[in-house]
Amino acid sequence: MNPSFKLGTVRGITIGVHWSWLVVFALLTYSLAVGVYPPMYPSWTTGAYWVVGAVASLFLFASVVAHELGHSFVALSKGMPVRSITLFIFGGVATITKEPERAGDEFQIAVAGPAVSLTVAIVSLALWFVLSAVSNYLGSIFIYLTAANLLLVAFNLIPGYPLDGGRVFRSIAWRVTGSAERATRIAGTVGVGVGLLLILGGVVLVLRVDIISGIWLAAIGWFLESAARQSTQQFQLEQILAGVQVGTLMDPQPVAVPPDLRLADLVETYVLGRNLRSLPVVSGDRLVGLVTLTDVQRVPRDRWEVRTAGNAMTPLDRLVTATPRSPLQPVLQAMAERDIHQAPVIEDGRLVGVLTRNQVIQYLQLRSELQRETTRPASEQPERSASPTGSGTQRRAEHAP
Numbered sequence: 001m002n003p004s005f006k007l008g009t010v011r012g013i014t015i016g017v018h019w020s021w022l023v024v025f026a027l028l029t030y031s032l033a034v035g036v037y038p039p040m041y042p043s044w045t046t047g048a049y050w051v052v053g054a055v056a057s058l059f060l061f062a063s064v065v066a067h068e069l070g071h072s073f074v075a076l077s078k079g080m081p082v083r084s085i086t087l088f089i090f091g092g093v094a095t096i097t098k099e100p101e102r103a104g105d106e107f108q109i110a111v112a113g114p115a116v117s118l119t120v121a122i123v124s125l126a127l128w129f130v131l132s133a134v135s136n137y138l139g140s141i142f143i144y145l146t147a148a149n150l151l152l153v154a155f156n157l158i159p160g161y162p163l164d165g166g167r168v169f170r171s172i173a174w175r176v177t178g179s180a181e182r183a184t185r186i187a188g189t190v191g192v193g194v195g196l197l198l199i200l201g202g203v204v205l206v207l208r209v210d211i212i213s214g215i216w217l218a219a220i221g222w223f224l225e226s227a228a229r230q231s232t233q234q235f236q237l238e239q240i241l242a243g244v245q246v247g248t249l250m251d252p253q254p255v256a257v258p259p260d261l262r263l264a265d266l267v268e269t270y271v272l273g274r275n276l277r278s279l280p281v282v283s284g285d286r287l288v289g290l291v292t293l294t295d296v297q298r299v300p301r302d303r304w305e306v307r308t309a310g311n312a313m314t315p316l317d318r319l320v321t322a323t324p325r326s327p328l329q330p331v332l333q334a335m336a337e338r339d340i341h342q343a344p345v346i347e348d349g350r351l352v353g354v355l356t357r358n359q360v361i362q363y364l365q366l367r368s369e370l371q372r373e374t375t376r377p378a379s380e381q382p383e384r385s386a387s388p389t390g391s392g393t394q395r396r397a398e399h400a401p
Contacts (some may be wrong), residue, residue: 006170013072014064018088025061029053032144041136048137056141060148063120064092067152070116071164072096074109091152096334099238103174103183110167114153121149160224161187162196162231181239188232195225238329241360246331247324249363250345250353256280259288259310263296266309271296279344280351281313287321287344287351289313321346332360339359 007015032053037044044052065085072082083095100106124145124185132139157165161184170187170298174180202218257266270276271293278292291313299307315401320343322331335343335357345353 008098011073011076013069013082013094013313014084016084016086018086021087022059025057028057028060032056034295036144037140041140044136052137052140056144059145061087061092063117063145063149063152066120067117067156068092068094070112071109074112078105078109080105080109097330099180101233103171103180105169106174107171110164110171113164114156115148117152117156121153124149158194159187159190161191162229163191163224166191166194166228181216181236184232184235188228191231192225195221195223195228197221198224236269237364240364241269241329241332244328244363245324246322246326246328246343246355247353249328249359250324250355251359252353254280254344254351254354256282256351257291257309259283259313261309263299263304263307263309263312266291267296267304279352280310280344281309282351285350287316287346287349289315289343290319290344319344323347324352328355328360331355332357372380 005017007017009015028051029050033049037052041049064087068085072085072094075082075094075275078100079096080100083097085092085094096109100109101367124142128139128146131142138354156163157168159165159169161170163166166187169190170183173183173186177183178264179188198221199218200221202214202216202221205214205217207214255270255274255276257270260282266279270279278290280287281291289310291309295312295314296304299312318340320331320334320340322343322345324345324347326345331343335341341358342354342356344351345355
């Protein structure tokens with residue numbers, strides 16, 4: 001998940017906030033200022049309810065960041081890069097760019113977050129005990145943080161993948177079965193089931209008790225069910241692409257254009273004439289950039305006769321590039337994060353190919369078709385004709401006289 005805006009970095013990890021977090025921040029502040037604090041502290045002013053509610057909400061999300069940093073620091077200690085932590089409507093997510101290689105690593109990373117949240121709850125309770133006699137405002141913030149972090153621990157330990165509890169469950173299944181793939185399928189199925197149960201519980205709440213709470217519970221269930229499916233599919237995709245290099249799938253003879261090609265000619269000859277939406281720009285055999293249909297559309301049409309591919313292109317230093325020996329998965333992840341569909345492949349500065357998402361999709365489709373073919377029952381396999389050498393045929397049993 002890409003953050004909408006960046007807050008800072010911790011040990012090279014980008015801390016960011018997704019726009020959806022602003023929605024839940026507003027709702028949480030409103031809930032505290034209108035529904036929680038007035039019955040507990042009736043003598044406060046209206047402004048005090050809102051200020052304390054906003055501060056408590058900010059402290060809560062600081063706790064969520066601490067929770068995710070717990071996961072991230074353990075992952076870093078295991079040699080697993082962590083790209084970012086993003087706050088969003090359902091809490092926070094740490095983007096760890098590599099899957100654990102051992103069940104024990106998975107377990108330690110998974111329990112680190114709840115351990116941090118439990119520590120924050122204990123510290124908050126101690127601060128409430130000390131500060132509540134000094135200031136109701138401070139006391140109210142820390143007693144709320146105590147309760148909220150305990151709920152955070154309880155929720156995250158639900159055995160629904162990819163929640164922390166689901167990852168703990170997956171690590172145990174991994175240790176028992178000896179297979180990360182099988183453990184992921186099991187944990188993913190349980191995660192989908194837990195999500196569906198939460199959705200059902202939300203519907204019951206809507207119909208019988210509390211509409212708002214029911215909608216919120218159903219939304220959490222929908223998120224968990226969707227995340228369980230996507231996480232399982234992502235793991236399977238990574239397993240399929242493990243060991244595959246960019247050079248295996250790239251187009252080794254891409255169509256390229258020179259920097260001085262007029263945009264009018266580029267559109268007429270390549271975009272319309274050859275149905276190409278992106279073209280590497282090369283000077284000699286050296287890659288200097290990439291020009292796409294979107295780049296061309298940014299230039300006013302009446303300027304196409306005088307502007308060139310070199311004027312409109314995205315320069316090399318802003319592109320996602322790879323070498324033929326680059327592992328495929330990290331390149332695909334970088335392309336997805338920047339929402340681009342192609343990556344030039346270079347070697348010693350020379351353009352040697354282009355990787356596109358369509359090529360990866362075709363590869364996955366072929367793998368899927370081959371997998372289905374090899375798993376078909378023998379009775380459904382197509383008959384093979386006998387060859388002169390007898391290879392590829394089924395031999396009948398011969399009985400001695």
